[in-house]
Amino acid sequence: MLSYILRRVLAAIPVMIFVALFVFLLLRLSPGDPAAIIAGDTATPEQLEQIRERLGLNDPLLVQFADWGWRLLQGDFGESILSGTPVTSMIADRMEPTISLALTTIVLSIVIAVPLGVIAAWKHGTIIDRVVMAISVLGFSVPVFVIAYVLIQVFAINLKWLPVQGFTSIFDDPGTFAQRITLPTLTLTSLYIALIARITRTSMLETLGEDFVRTARAKGLAERRVLMKHALRNSAVPIVTVIGIGFALIISGVVVTESVFNLPGIGRLTVDAVLARDYPVIQGVILLASLLYVGINLLIDIAYVILDPRIRYA
Incomplete structure (x- = not known):
């Protein structure tokens, strides 16, 4: 297991380098001039040139990327072009609203969606199953802002x-x-209940058709025990996968919800940075989101071994 974790961590290094390079080039080569935003509409060409020189925007792209990458290795994400505040401080100040929203959303989604998925699979083909699936389709179809x-x-x-x-x-x-967190949580929960409930139902339907479930029922075990101890436990791998990925999606994708409810989180910070062409802030947020995905995927893989002893990593 330790060797597998080490290999996964080492494999994540080139992924993060590629993400950093992609984000760097995407921002630098897209239209827009941060110097013009900082200086304002009345700035002279000389003032714009001074700002570009101070920010290092006149250096070759390779030099800019090398300088930025070296500072990243030292834990320095740079400073905001507009405010001069360290990017790490700006992200840290905005983490609590986003993490709070993500945790309340994923906990409420699990509490509601997993039982719904289990019941829908148990009552497959009945009106209960159709109602649960209708709720899932509705949750996927209606935009979050609506x-x-x-x-x-x-x-x-x-x-x-x-x-x-x-x-x-x-x-x-x-x-x-x-x-204050209730309405944003209910908004995002509507989407993730639909996602988790559908995956739970699909996984449970496959497991309920297995021989060991029929054997458990033949032994006279209570239906509740068959569903929870045998079927749900053996259906947990895809459910945990979608829950883990969903948690990462919530943290990195709450732009709309935070904007609607005026939450000072990572989503709002990203929107403000994009509008202002604040390169260091955008890069820091995207790299953080990428690192989060890599870390959660690693935790999901480790959880597989705990949930299903048949899974072994060399």
Whole structure:
């Protein structure tokens, strides 16, 4: 197992180098001039040239990439072009809202979606199965921002139960945190319930047709025990996979939800950086998301061994 983990970590190095190179070239070769954004519309050509020289934008691309890569190896993601704040500090300040939203979303999705998927597979072909699948299709079909605005209209404007915007740390005021995180969580949960429920149902249907499930039933075991201990446990590998990937997707893809609910998270930081052509911030966020994907995939592979003892890594 340790040798496998080491190989996976080493294999991730060229992947991260390729991602860094791709992001660097994509940003540098796309239209737009950070110096013009910093200097404003009234800047003279001389002022623009001074800013480009100060930021190193006049250096050859290879020199810029080598300098940036060397600083990355030292843990320095650079400084924001606009504010001069270290990128690591900016990302750290925005992590709590995004992680809070991701954790509440994935926990609520698992609590609701896994039982729904199990019940749909157990009652395959019945009205219950069709209702669960209809909910899944609806969750996939409706855009996230539409669900967000519907929830805002119902729970914030009409019923006045919950606030629309803002974020409060759970460490400062747990009650206010729960109120402000509820609507964003429900918005994203609608999508991930659909995803996890469908995967759970599909995996359970395959497992329920296996010989060991029929043997368990023939022994007279209670249906609940057959479903939970035998079928669900042996269906856990694809379910864990989609949950892990979903968690990474939530953290790196909450741009719309954070924008609608005005959450000061990574998604909002990314939007602001893209609009301002703030190269260091964009690069730092994308590299963080890539590293997150690699790390979660590694954890998923390790979880396979725990969930299914038949799986062994040389």
